[in-house]
Amino acid sequence: MARLRSEKRRDEIARLAASHGLTSVEQLSARFGVTASTIRRDLALLTTQGKLARTYGGALSLEPHPEATLRQRLGEAHEAKQAIAAWAATQVVPGENVILDGGSTNAALAEEFKDFRDLSVSTIGLTSLEVLADAEDIEVILLGGRLRTVSQSFVGPVTEAALERMSFDRAFMGADGVRADRGICEKDLQQTRLKELMMSRADHVYVLAHGAKLGQAPFHAWAVMPTHWTLVTDDTAPVEQVRIFRAAGVEVVVVETVEEQTGA
Structure with a gap:
């Protein structure tokens, strides 16, 4: 940056x-x-x-950890999120059915999908919906429910009921923090329950998390990870954290981030 x-x-x-x-x-x-x-x-x-x-x-x-709003996160680690999203998009092929979690990195991934053809994208995020609203060759499904205004995404039993009737080739997950020993960290249990259900309905699971989120535990609600999943991060990720995830059997992809450097 x-x-x-x-x-x-x-x-x-x-x-x-x-x-x-x-x-x-x-x-x-x-x-x-x-x-x-x-x-x-x-x-x-x-x-x-x-x-x-x-x-x-x-x-x-020294302050309690407030949950950052989606608007605040959109301007954070922009280059890293773009690089992560670009790599994630290369994993998707025509004809697939994918689901996007909420969050700013998945919104960046939605941008990558805009020129795709023959793709079905389900999402719980209003930002991803807005990005893909005019994409004529993509089927877009919004999973409704209770809107969390801070994250601009849906949670709750209505969202879960819709997910239980669907399956996906790939699920792309966001995270407030992610640890090899605990999984995905979020603000509340409804979020983590929903993430677990999303991951359980997909053949391939990817967690998109820039380097500053690795090893972090800002809150106390956790989503337990499936047996096989892929962590996609950027080259600012601490080497020791990457080693810890790989030692735990997680596939880790580290993408190169090109950051604009200017004078101090």
Whole structure:
């Protein structure tokens, strides 16, 4: 991503710590395109200001972890999400029936589908629906239910009832955090129950998560993963986290992100 001025960078670090919890110096250094020593100075200042609590190798917000809105997430890790979505689109072939989870990375994947032919796309996300609304050669199915305004996606028994009557070639999942030992982390249990049902109805499951989400646990609701699934992340992902997922038997795809660099 383009480098931010010091004050804006520190504001973004505090926001990321609040929404994602523990964040490593290495991740922040890669994300903002500055040195680790610069990040450590930022963390020290934020700690002095009472905005963060330092931990070994990272920072922990002093505030409860609020759930970021979809609008906030749309501007986060943009290049990484685009690269992840572009790779995910290459896995889909004409005639398939796929389902998109809510979230900004799946909205980017919907953009990749706009020029596809002979494809059926089901989604719980209003953003993906909006992207594909004018795609004449794609069958679009919106799974209704109770709208979560913060994520602009549907959950609840109505959504689940629709899913129980469907099956998919591929499911593309989003995540607030993802861990090899626990699965997908989300704000509430309705979300995780729905994700488990979506994954159970698909032949192939992909979790689309940029590097900052790996190993993170911002909330306390978890979706248990199927036996076989693929994690698709970007090249800012911590090497140790990638190793942990692969050691757990998860197929991991790391896509290259090309980030625009400008002056500080």
